[in-house]
Amino acid sequence: xxxxxxxxxxxxxxxxxxxxNEVLRIxxxxxxxxxxxxxxxxxxxxxxxxxxxxxxxxxxxxGEAATAxxxxxxxxxxxxxxxIGAKLIFEVEAELQRLNYQTITxxxxxxxxxxxxxxxxxxxxxxxxxxxxPHYRMEKVFES
Numbered sequence: 001x002x003x004x005x006x007x008x009x010x011x012x013x014x015x016x017x018x019x020x021n022e023v024l025r026i027x028x029x030x031x032x033x034x035x036x037x038x039x040x041x042x043x044x045x046x047x048x049x050x051x052x053x054x055x056x057x058x059x060x061x062x063g064e065a066a067t068a069x070x071x072x073x074x075x076x077x078x079x080x081x082x083x084i085g086a087k088l089i090f091e092v093e094a095e096l097q098r099l100n101y102q103t104i105t106x107x108x109x110x111x112x113x114x115x116x117x118x119x120x121x122x123x124x125x126x127x128x129x130x131x132x133x134p135h136y137r138m139e140k141v142f143e144s
Contacts, residue, residue: 001050001084003091008041015054016045016072023074028133043071046095048088055079056088060096063105068096070106089119093142103141110134 006012021032044060056075060068070092075085096104107130108116113123116138125137 001048001055001087003088004047004049005095006045006047008037008045011052012047012049012054013045016047016057016059019054019057019076020072020074023077024072028131030131044068044095046088046092048084048091056084058088058092060092060104062101066100066102068101068104070104073106073112085115086119093140097142101142103139105137105139107135108138110136113138 004012006016017032017037025032040059042061044062046058046060047054048056054076056073056079058073059071061071062068073085073088075088093104104121105124106116106121108121110127110133113136117123119140121138121140123136124139127134127136129135
């Protein structure tokens, strides 16, 4: 397994869209391919790859004041709870620190809050609804 970045013109991005739809959208009655994805060309895209197959994916949206937003984190359904998601987050954090980011923020599904807390993220809001399901705003500030 290897960590890799890619852009929206790659085969890996096409795989990422399929994976996101399968893991994140279809289970809540939505279809990613009905959404406007045109703004994603300005984001950073990362994945865990094995044998040219995308196993896990995350999109990072650069923000202001050395802050980046983590979006669309997903791991192939049959590979969840095997440490692949944590590996992806650790690699992304290292890359963002290399790029001089100081903080990562996200809107985490309530079902994923414990996972992110185990990686050092903290809740910064009460529960709210996004795409029809409960979320919490979370963040992690990197140690200097």
